[in-house]
Amino acid sequence: MQLISNCLATGTGAGFAITVDTKRLTDADPRLESIDIWEFYDMAYASASLLLLEFCSTAMLSIISSYTLPKRV
Numbered sequence: 001m002q003l004i005s006n007c008l009a010t011g012t013g014a015g016f017a018i019t020v021d022t023k024r025l026t027d028a029d030p031r032l033e034s035i036d037i038w039e040f041y042d043m044a045y046a047s048a049s050l051l052l053l054e055f056c057s058t059a060m061l062s063i064i065s066s067y068t069l070p071k072r073v
Contacts, residue, residue: 001058001061002062004058005055005062008054011048011051012055015051016048019041019044019045019048022041023041
């Protein structure tokens with residue numbers, strides 16, 4: 001469970017980072033002003049946000065399941 005949570009966290013960080021970087025590059029290029037690329041950025045932010053929500057959910061489930069495990073003596 002922890003491995004999956006770490007993969008989701010890495011995907012979230014990478015998704016936000018690449019979206020911010022490519023948006024910054026396309027804002028600096030005047031040739032790309034005529035292309036309607038803003039919908040792509042909206043979808044990229046939405047998917048990265050869903051990954052963040054999934055990461056938070058799996059992290060909470062991991063914490064909750066650790067409390068429900070029987071205590072070993």
